[in-house]
Amino acid sequence: MNKTRTRDLIARTQIGFERRIHLWLLLPAALLFLLLTVFPIIYNGYISLYHFAFIRRVFSFVGMRNYSVLLQDRLFITSILNTLQFVLLATAGEVVLGTALALLFNVRFRGRRALLPMTVLPMMLPTTVVCAVWVILYDHDFGFMNQVLKAVGLGPIRWLSDPRFALGSLVLVDIWQWTPFVLLVLLAGLQSIPDYLYEAAQIDGATPLQMIRHITLPILSFHIRFVILLRLIDTFRIFDKVYTMTGGGPGYTTETISLYIFREGFRYFNLGYAAAASIVMLLLVLSLSILYARRMWREIRA
Amino acid sequence: MRTRIALIALALMVMSGTTLAEGPVRLVFMGRDGVYESAMRLAISLYKMVKPEVTIEYVGLPWAGLREKIVIELAEGRGTFDLILLDDPWTAEFLPAGLLEPLDGLFAAAGQELSSDFVPSAVALGRWPYPQGTQYALPVVGNVQLFAYRVDLFEKHGLSHPPATWADVVEAAQVIQAREPGVFGNVFRGAPGNDIVTSFLPILWAHGGDVIVDGKSGVDSAEFRAALSVFLALARFAPGDVGVYKAARLREVLLAGNAAMALEVWPAWIPELDDPKVSLVVQKVQLFPHPGQVAKSAPMLGIWLLGIPATSTKKAEAFDFLLYVTSPEIQKVMALHVGNPPTLTSLYRDPELIARYRWYPAQLEALLTGVARPRTAAWSRMEDMLGGFLNEALTGIRSPEDTVRAAHDAITRILAEER
Structure with missing residues (x-):
């Protein structure tokens, strides 16, 4: 009896000790998180309530004025709408194309090993290089894209300077660069599906399309949802492509929230106003992500 | 080898008379990258021969990065940097805020005077209030816009050159594009923001207009409309x-x-025009100050100035280098070896430099007639707004009249906020 009690006591002590160790091990990461993420957000919220002109050292309390001015600014509203349009189009394009490519690369075929690294190459390139290449490809008079259009008897397009095409052209570049990321995540998911499921289905006489519909996609749905979440968050921050390729133009048709904040913060040094815009952007991303993530977890639990 | 010896001799020849602290001194110089960096590093290496006890550490940054660093450094008052290179529109933000050291006291302490050889329009950009106030910075890079045209094509198509007015430019562009396959009539920077505004302003100024006239928006005017129509x-x-x-x-x-x-x-781009390794138009391009219209030629000044932060603890030493880098000898070396455009009038008349750079007389003319961008702390914001609307007009999003109205409202609002 005593022996059992002693064993229990030792086990409980061990569990307590392990818990404490876990907490101590988490501490550096938690401190870094507080310092580099939580504190800047709180400080950002604080200065968003001030008129903070950094160069002239003006720092005066204005309450919610920055927010009310921001929400009446047509350029800010345009930048939100452009960003949302970009996020939806780019994420949808990348996930659809990435899924198709993952299914293709999940099948063994000759040259697959050589082709896969080439397919993922775009995401390894620095974005500035990607943009420089695409600016040349998109050139109205000398670019490859219009040469192709001419060859098939279509007129040239002003890819980056026509308001009807500029945002779509940026979306296309993002799809080209980030579809390989979706491909890799989904391919990893596909590789984890046990072969016996397909073998059993085959014995039952299922067609390849039926196997994709009833086995692959349901099992892969978690990976797909997860990668959608990652791409939503990432595309929301779109800055470098717009800054390098269109500068927000033509006019303001490709102006995004990040570019708007960059101008206010780092060109005009209007820090209070830029902080307010950052908080609005953070709230948008957070609400979008939380809504999506909650739904995703609920469905997974169910 | 001969060049090296000449440079050493020259470095030793240019000695300034400032009394400096004894012992080793370390100065930190924040400036631009690219050709500017090459020019400044050359001056620094020559200065080291004259003042071996002074070490100058150069930090070269791209345009946007440099502005950010300067603002943060000066506004925070950290005193990390002793010398900073400034693009001329930035002075309207930094000088009224008292972020740079006035040079009058340093000139007096060094027993020196401001050289009368500086191009007047360039040296005035370092003063606040502009153009007659206190001198805060000295010009070191004599950048100015020039107009370029293909002499061979103008002569082939019987067009008189250089075009005297902007109306002549439009006509020449139309004629050449119609008759010369694969050649556009003209090219300019049309991207929103600084690019399109830089292309547009010389046309506006030549039409007698400006963005700000007597402290108010000058956009809703006949001059602006005429310039926009030409553009x-x-x-x-x-x-x-x-x-x-x-x-x-x-x-x-x-x-x-x-x-x-x-x-x-x-000027920094021009040497490439006659370099057969990169250019297909060697000796075919002629440069001259922009055409006029109702007003005289008005190219845009893009002078880079060197100043000393008010927070520097080594102002006398920094000033000594400032005098050195703006001396005629060092300005000439930087022009000859790196292609840095000088800021001294006499050097644009120097036969050795003209033999090397055929466009120097035209460049001096452009500098003398050059116009500065509006001197307001809100210029960055105005430039972005105006650039956005001009780009909308260019790409057909807005009609010219709508562009004028929208730009006028935006400039008026920004000016009101500034007050």
Whole structure:
């Protein structure tokens, strides 16, 4: 009896000790998180309530004025709408194309090993290089894209300077660069599906399309949802492509929230106003992500 | 070897009379990258021969990064830097805020005077209030816009040159584009923001207008409308994608011989025009100050100035280098060896430099007639707003009249906020 009690006591002590160790091990990461993420957000919220002109050292309390001015600014509203349009189009394009490519690369075929690294190459390139290449490809008079259009008897397009095409052209570049990321995540998911499921289905006489519909996609749905979440968050921050390729133009048709904040913060040094815009952007991303993530977890639990 | 010996001799020849602290001194110099960095590093290496006890550490940054660093450094008052290179529109933000050291006291302490050889329009940009106030910075890079055109094409098509007015430019662009396959009438920077505004302002100034007139918006005016009309006419004879063209693309088109005229080139780009390794238009491009219209020629000044932060703890030592780098001898060396455009009038008349750079007389003329961008702390914001609306007009999103109204309202609002 005593022996059992002693064993229990030792086990409980061990569990307590392990818990404490876990907490101590988490501490550096938690401190870094507080310092580099939580504190800047709180400080950002604080200065968003001030008129903070950094160069002239003006720092005066204005309450919610920055927010009310921001929400009446047509350029800010345009930048939100452009960003949302970009996020939806780019994420949808990348996930659809990435899924198709993952299914293709999940099948063994000759040259697959050589082709896969080439397919993922775009995401390894620095974005500035990607943009420089695409600016040349998109050139109205000398670019490859219009040469192709001419060859098939279509007129040239002003890819980056026509308001009807500029945002779509940026979306296309993002799809080209980030579809390989979706491909890799989904391919990893596909590789984890046990072969016996397909073998059993085959014995039952299922067609390849039926196997994709009833086995692959349901099992892969978690990976797909997860990668959608990652791409939503990432595309929301779109800055470098717009800054390098269109500068927000033509006019303001490709102006995004990040570019708007960059101008206010780092060109005009209007820090209070830029902080307010950052908080609005953070709230948008957070609400979008939380809504999506909650739904995703609920469905997974169910 | 001979060049090296000449440089050493020259370095030793240019000695300043400032009394400096004894013992080793370390100065930190924050400036631009690229050709500016090459020029400044050359001056620093020569200075080291004269003052071996002074070490100057150079930090070269791109345009946007430099401005950010300067603002943060000066506004925070950290005192990390002793010398900073400034693009001239920035002075309207930094000088009224008292972020740079006035040079009058340093001139007096060093027993020196401001050289009368500086190009007047360039040295005035370092003063606040502009153009007659206290001197805060000295010009070290004599950048100014020049107009470029293909002499061979103008002569081939019987066009008189250089074009005297902007109306002549439009006509020449139309004629050459119609008759010369594969060549656009003209090319310019049309991307929103600084690019398109830089292309447009010389046309506006030549039409007698300005963005700010007597402290108010000058946009809702007959001059602005006339200039916008010329600008949009020129766009019809420019590459289809000119609405996204930035400096690099403009340069490529000009060097490849795909344009008969460029509304602007800057001195740092020019040496490439006659370099057969990169240019297909060697000795075919002529440069001159921009055409006039109802007003005289008005190219844009883009002077880089050197100043000393008010927070520097080594102001006398920094000032000694400032005098050194703006001396005629060092300005000439930087021009000859790196192509840095000088800021002293006499050097644009120097036979050795003219033999090397055939466009120097035209460049001096452009510097003397050059116009500065509006001196307001809100210029960055105005430039972005105006640039956005001009780009909308260029790409057909807004009508010219709507552009004028929208730009006028935006400039009026920004000016009101500034007050």
